[in-house]
Amino acid sequence: MSGILIVGPSWIGDMVMAQSLYIALRQRNPEVRIDVLAPAWSAPVLRRMPEVHRAVSMPIGHGTLGLMQRYRLGRSLRAEHYAQAIVLPRSFKSALTPFFAGIKRRTGFRGETRYGLINDMRALDKEAMPLMVQRYLALGSESGAVPVAFADMPRPHLCIDADNQRRLLAELALDVSRPVIGFMPGAEYGPAKRWPPEHFAALARALIERGRRVWLFGSEKDAAICAEIARLAGADFAADIIDLSGRTRLEDAIDLIALTEWAVTNDSGLMHVAAATGRRILALYGSSTPSYTPPLSDRAEVMYLGLECSPCFERQCPLGHYHCLRQLEVESVLWRMGVFG
Numbered sequence: 001m002s003g004i005l006i007v008g009p010s011w012i013g014d015m016v017m018a019q020s021l022y023i024a025l026r027q028r029n030p031e032v033r034i035d036v037l038a039p040a041w042s043a044p045v046l047r048r049m050p051e052v053h054r055a056v057s058m059p060i061g062h063g064t065l066g067l068m069q070r071y072r073l074g075r076s077l078r079a080e081h082y083a084q085a086i087v088l089p090r091s092f093k094s095a096l097t098p099f100f101a102g103i104k105r106r107t108g109f110r111g112e113t114r115y116g117l118i119n120d121m122r123a124l125d126k127e128a129m130p131l132m133v134q135r136y137l138a139l140g141s142e143s144g145a146v147p148v149a150f151a152d153m154p155r156p157h158l159c160i161d162a163d164n165q166r167r168l169l170a171e172l173a174l175d176v177s178r179p180v181i182g183f184m185p186g187a188e189y190g191p192a193k194r195w196p197p198e199h200f201a202a203l204a205r206a207l208i209e210r211g212r213r214v215w216l217f218g219s220e221k222d223a224a225i226c227a228e229i230a231r232l233a234g235a236d237f238a239a240d241i242i243d244l245s246g247r248t249r250l251e252d253a254i255d256l257i258a259l260t261e262w263a264v265t266n267d268s269g270l271m272h273v274a275a276a277t278g279r280r281i282l283a284l285y286g287s288s289t290p291s292y293t294p295p296l297s298d299r300a301e302v303m304y305l306g307l308e309c310s311p312c313f314e315r316q317c318p319l320g321h322y323h324c325l326r327q328l329e330v331e332s333v334l335w336r337m338g339v340f341g
Helices: 012-017 020-026 040-047 067-076 094-098 133-139 162-171 197-209 221-234 235-239 252-258 269-276 330-337
Strands: 003-007 033-037 052-058 084-087 106-108 120-122 179-185 215-216 241-243 262-264 280-285 302-303
Touching: 003 094, 012 020, 012 040, 012 133, 012 269, 020 033, 020 133, 033 040, 033 197, 040 052, 040 215, 040 252, 067 094, 084 094, 106 133, 106 280, 162 252, 179 197, 179 235, 179 269, 197 215, 197 221, 197 235, 197 330, 221 235, 221 241, 235 241, 252 269, 262 269, 269 280, 280 330, 302 330
Parallel strands: 003 033, 003 084, 033 052, 084 106, 106 120, 179 215, 179 262, 215 241, 262 280, 280 302
Antiparallel strands: none
16 A cells, blocks of 8 residues: 655644645545654644544654754654655755655655755646645645646545543533534634634624523633633623633544534634534634635635735734724624524
8 A cells, every 4th residue: 555644734724724635635546545744733633534544743843943853753754665745834844854754756845945855846836726725735636737626625524523522511511402602712823813802702692692602612822812702791691601712632622613503713723623523614814814724614604804904914913903803793793694593
């Protein structure tokens, strides 16, 4: 059985989108073995992708060269006899391990003067492939292939663990007797990608008044934002707002998001996770654009004002007003969700 080593991305959303590539590779060759070299945190996500045979942990932090560590890792992978490596990041260091592993065909886009490390070099035409997932799929195709249209792309789909769902419901005392709306109010990139907490709080009140419950998802880094949303929503609504930030592992978040009716989310890693669980998604875009990293789901709705100053791709609003997010009104979100009563 031939094997392919994928050098995966370092962000959770990008890792989920990369599943489209894994699916496409298996569709073309059902016998291919796909191993993914990626940060250790991504292993729980990769385990939920049936196309992935093995997650190979990258022991070096993002942004660190670690030349000798990459050399030793590459040498340890020589016994796998991979037929090809596909290097998704465009950095120099990301191409080192496949080179040290002696993989004969090493595919990647031109970037950071990595001639020799990449010997199946592809030119990146950003106009022909505006979507990140198109670029991933292009690296899995023969050079010169026509970019895959959005409608034809394989959609990521993460497997759900029903036993883990039941365990979490019991341990966290979660009630699903009424429909649950999941909020993903964080975005690690910065505040220019975050819908304001007061908007999330107002939406929570409106949804609870219409018979829903709200679960707040996020890591420990999102705990302050989630706590602010719960505080702004008010004491009268506290019983129906459950703050799960920092209380669940990534694989737990996957299983709990799969129980929600809707996920209302910023452009973040959890947005892509939610999309891959098959939930209905309402994705709110500010400084970024859905023309680059949209949720890869046929059940996703996108709200993006497309102001004259957007997208700026900045972490904080250069103009200081955050109009691209603040002007996304709660009433418009409710209308888009079709939640009227």
